[in-house]
Amino acid sequence: MAALGVGLLTLLPVCARRSPVLRPIHRLLSRPGTVAADVRREEQSSGSVETDQTPKKRFSEVQKERREQAQRTVLIHCPSKISEKKFLKYLSQHGPIHNHFFYESFGLYAVVEFCQKESVASLQSVTRTPGLGTEAAIPFRSRCFSLKLRSPSGQPSEPARVPCNSQSPPSSKKLFELLCYAESIDDQLDTLLKASQLTEENTRLRHLTCSLIEDVAGAYFPDCAVRPFGSSVNSFGKLGCDLDMFLDLDEIGKFSAHKTSGNFLMEFQVKNVPSERIATQKILSVIGECLDQFGPGCVGVQKILNARCPLVRFSHQASGFQCDLTTNNRIALKSSELLYIYGALDSRVRALVFSVRCWARAHSLTSSIPGAWITNFSLTMMVIFFLQRRSPPILPTLDYLENLADAEDKCVIEGHNCTFIRDLNRIKPSENTETLELLLKEFFEYFGNFAFNKNSINIRQGREQNKPESSPLHIQNPFETSLNISKNVTQSQLQKFVDLARESAWILHQQDKDRPSPSGNQPWGLATLLLPSVTNSLSLAKKKRKKPASERIKNLLESIKSSGAEGPSDTNGKRTVSTQA
Ligand code: GTP
Ligand code: MG
Numbered sequence: 125m126a127a128l129g130v131g132l133l134t135l136l137p138v139c140a141r142r143s144p145v146l147r148p149i150h151r152l153l154s155r156p157g158t159v160a161a162d163v164r165r166e167e168q169s170s171g172s173v174e175t176d177q178t179p180k181k182r183f184s185e186v187q188k189e190r191r192e193q194a195q196r197t198v199l200i201h202c203p204s205k206i207s208e209k210k211f212l213k214y215l216s217q218h219g220p221i222h223n224h225f226f227y228e229s230f231g232l233y234a235v236v237e238f239c240q241k242e243s244v245a246s247l248q249s250v251t252r253t254p255g256l257g258t259e260a261a262i263p264f265r266s267r268c269f270s271l272k273l274r275s276p277s278g279q280p281s282e283p284a285r286v287p288c289n290s291q292s293p294p295s296s297k298k299l300f301e302l303l304c305y306a307e308s309i310d311d312q313l314d315t316l317l318k319a320s321q322l323t324e325e326n327t328r329l330r331h332l333t334c335s336l337i338e339d340v341a342g343a344y345f346p347d348c349a350v351r352p353f354g355s356s357v358n359s360f361g362k363l364g365c366d367l368d369m370f371l372d373l374d375e376i377g378k379f380s381a382h383k384t385s386g387n388f389l390m391e392f393q394v395k396n397v398p399s400e401r402i403a404t405q406k407i408l409s410v411i412g413e414c415l416d417q418f419g420p421g422c423v424g425v426q427k428i429l430n431a432r433c434p435l436v437r438f439s440h441q442a443s444g445f446q447c448d449l450t451t452n453n454r455i456a457l458k459s460s461e462l463l464y465i466y467g468a469l470d471s472r473v474r475a476l477v478f479s480v481r482c483w484a485r486a487h488s489l490t491s492s493i494p495g496a497w498i499t500n501f502s503l504t505m506m507v508i509f510f511l512q513r514r515s516p517p518i519l520p521t522l523d524y525l526e527n528l529a530d531a532e533d534k535c536v537i538e539g540h541n542c543t544f545i546r547d548l549n550r551i552k553p554s555e556n557t558e559t560l561e562l563l564l565k566e567f568f569e570y571f572g573n574f575a576f577n578k579n580s581i582n583i584r585q586g587r588e589q590n591k592p593e594s595s596p597l598h599i600q601n602p603f604e605t606s607l608n609i610s611k612n613v614t615q616s617q618l619q620k621f622v623d624l625a626r627e628s629a630w631i632l633h634q635q636d637k638d639r640p641s642p643s644g645n646q647p648w649g650l651a652t653l654l655l656p657s658v659t660n661s662l663s664l665a666k667k668k669r670k671k672p673a674s675e676r677i678k679n680l681l682e683s684i685k686s687s688g689a690e691g692p693s694d695t696n697g698k699r700t701v702s703t704q705a
Pocket of ligand 2: 354355356365366367368
């Protein structure tokens with residue numbers, strides 16, 4: 125996942141950290157309401173999860189609507205200057221247009237959604253395969269087009285640049301400014317969420333990309349579906365995150381089963397292979413090859429077929445997404461649905477998850493490269509578990525969601541019980557009214573003091589359990605319950621997480637005592653927690669002092685809590701403070 129750069133704020137020049145006069149912010153602040161409210165207007169937020177007032181759609185309903193929308197949509201590479209009006213008029217020959225937007229990625233692109241699917245076929249029927257002179261074109265007819273001007277010089281007047289929609293997360297500098305000018309820590313968490321979550325347009329582009337890949341796979345497996353999963357759809361996706369796709373071949377089986385009747389049973393003749401895994405590898409190998417050879421804009425195709433979960437990884441140039449295509453991965457799709465439900469149950473969940481993920485990224489606790497790091501998926505599980513542990517709980521346990529399920533929710537995948545209620549509206553909201561600020565602080569304190577050496581995190585039961593094995597961090601896979609989703613995490617990475625959690629809890633405690641008034645002059649609240657200096661000072665401090673930093677901070681926290689008295693500093697909770705006990 126291409127997240128905010130490592131060390132979120134390292135890129136900021138010192139003057140940017142200090143200067144209170146920042147034009148865009150003044151503009152934001154000149155309006156009534158909080159920064160978060162302004163960002164909401166500014167950033168055209170996602171809409172993938174609805175507000176508390178509206179009836180909430182089931183995950184399957186949202187995905188079905190998005191898929192149909194994507195099937196009526198085309199992607200057009202446009203000349204850099206184009207008249208929007210003429211462009212739309214030209215395309216309307218093929219049928220009414222429901223929606224469109226422009227964005228930039230290796231040139232100007234338009235995403236155009238027709239009202240009817242037939243319009244796409246009509247457009248394809250008048251589209252030609254380019255003659256390339258010395259090179260030869262593979263005549264693959266997709267829904268990715270290039271629009272050329274017949275006589276660019278003959279344009280009556282220079283058309284204006286069309287308004288482009290950004291598909292990137294806000295820069296570190298902009299995010300930092302927004303955080304510094306927020307009104308409260310709650311507002312900061314909300315601001316971070318609104319500024320970095322997937323936009324409506326980015327969500328559309330993700331579904332369109334899946335649909336385009338489905339067209340390629342569909343050449344071999346008609347009726348297959350390519351479905352997005354992971355953070356693109358679970359409501360925890362951040363602009364710039366990867367696009368996880370699942371090639372679903374089960375639809376094909378379902379279709380044939382439907383047609384079976386009477387005493388006869390007709391079966392396709394097929395090739396048999398020794399195992400499901402080998403079948404998966406063979407299918408992905410061929411689809412990977414097709415994407416590499418014919419897929420417009422699919423570059424850097426890697427077939428990673430010997431992984432635990434075989435996949436094809438590639439970049440989709442036109443959309444700018446880093447894509448992972450898997451098949452036979454239905455449980456991951458179910459996990460995405462479960463996270464979607466948790467994300468939609470209470471508005472604090474996503475805000476907290478985004479902040480914790482951003483904090484982890486800023487301190488290099490997570491990485492886009494696979495390794496011994498905690499993953500975003502594991503962090504999300506930790507936040508969910510923490511919210512299940514509040515009193516009263518903010519989120520229900522998975523066992524509770526299973527108890528609410530009715531017959532039609534029943535779901536068993538490869539022998540694993542994946543049943544839970546899918547109708548969000550039947551789950552009672554929490555009575556807990558804790559603020560985000562408190563939750564953030566308590567999250568760091570909770571995991572800063574968690575007995576990782578003996579306990580496991582388990583969202584199914586929502587309580588700590590003895591670890592069944594000796595991995596430093598044990599987070600039970602909610603569906604494949606014998607598996608640990610954080611088996612890769614080493615003791616040193618876990619220790620780094622604990623150290624930073626304790627220090628962050630301590631900083632928030634300090635700020636409680638002597639809160640600086642929010643201003644752009646200095647980082648405060650969440651912005652302070654994202655400063656990289658803490659890691660540096662911790663590692664420096666570790667080198668200099670005998671007592672481990674984590675222990676010192678733990679002691680500090682205890683002393684603050686028990687005495688409610690002065691900490692050992694003069695600090696306003698600023699990062700520059702000495703952590704010496
Ligand atoms: P990003 O970092 O934003 O991409 O988050 P993500 O949730 O999409 O994570 P990632 O791309 O690493 O994985 C995609 C999905 O695969 C997750 O949402 C999970 O559903 C599933 N997944 C990831 N890691 C594991 C794991 O260790 N075990 C299991 N069972 N599923 C996993
Ligand atoms: Mg992902």
